[in-house]
Amino acid sequence: MADTIDKLPTGEASSSSVEASITGENTEPTTTTTTTEKTKWGDVEDDDEEEANAVSELNSLSIKEEEKHESILDEPEDSNIKAVTSGDTPYTSASRFEDLNLSPELMKGLYVEMKFEKPSKIQAISLPMIITPPHKHLIAQAHNGSGKTTCFVLGMLSRVDPSLRQPQALCICPTRELANQNMEVLQKMGKFTGITAEVAVPESNQGATFARRAPVSAQVVIGTPGTLKKWMAFKKLGLNHLKILVFDEADHMLATDGFRDDSLRIMKDIKRVNPNYQVLLFSATFNETVKDFVQRTVESANQLFVKREDLALDSVKQYKVVCPKEQDKIEVIKDQIMELGDIGQTIIFVKTKVSASKVHKALAEMGYDVTSVHGSMSQEERDKIVKEFKDCLTQVLIATDVLARGFDQQRVNLVVNYNMPTKYETGEPDYEVYLHRVGRAGRFGRKGAVFNLLLENGDDKEVMEKIERYFGAQVKEIKSWNSEEEYKSALKEAGLLDE
């Protein structure tokens, strides 16, 4: 992870309003707090990082910060988060990490290693819910780049008993890259705690050596579904002391076209051994279908949701360009992006592994230095390409949706949709994937831009319109696909180019 902190949005207090309502007996009005201190976001890893707050007195409920002025800072969590708590446990938003009763070792990790100053919005609200007994389940939605990772990583670390050398916390991720990235965050944040952790992805511990390996003694395990299932099936991962299970990108982990079967299986196996375990579901997106399913599946959970219209990141400007032919998309990338100079890093998303190779080849043949990642590459190759990009050794990365979710590289300022995201079965827009791709830019409130490259013929224009309508987002059109001036003014408007 980068230790450098580049420009962080700072500014006067930004506030947002958070509503808390309660299902259950008590319905008390929420209290209002206004944040007036300066806000400074710490360097964030993947999806998030932050801290938590604590639970304070058991008064009524929670949490509400009303706000007035629009924030002048590009804070990703500027919009409302609707909180619904289950039962009568009162929670108070944590405005400081000190409110969370964390161990001194963990606090040191937050301040010294992570360089955090104070909890982000989602952290302030969710951490008390995660940490406070009776440790109810949590379904939490928050914006891309707003600090979700910190919520669940801190949640896991704070719940582990360091003296018990057994797996106690488990985190399931949709890709190996995300598992690795989350592990990096966990090790950094937990650096002074002595808590042990292990990644469970196919690449490690394989083949003949697997059968002979000792059962996991690491206290936190982060991995991908297949490998975790395998470890469990072979009794390498004991569940007896598991007290917390986290699903990163939870909507995808519980979608029928995602990892629902694996996820349900793992939940069931843990529940059989430990009925009182805690489940945390985190994602920036929960469409109505998945939301309904998870609400029925993870019962009596505390819930945090963001309205669809509030989900788009204000700091990331979106544009669309209609290209007459497929080849013109390559021309756009070549003339308008590769020749731009210094605007930070770029990710070009494509639909298939074959397109990834094609686009890569086309640009490479023109002499441009680009790299690409997709799921057919060897794990070593994937790791190498991703690491080079994270180390800023490469500027332009072509990727399939392997990297659509969760991938945290703060220097990504530009996202290009070479192909629009659509659902496999229906051809309908994949709204969630679109939002996640956009979220690869503008991490933690940074400025960014998205160029959607649409083909003149076909469904692209309709797909784009539906996405605009769905999020109520403003997507400006670049009228002439080959007009350098238009791209430049777009990038200036997005704040990526100087006047």
Place this chain on the structure above:
DNA sequence: AAAAAAC
């Protein structure tokens, strides 16, 4: 007609 995980 697919991205991803992994058997």
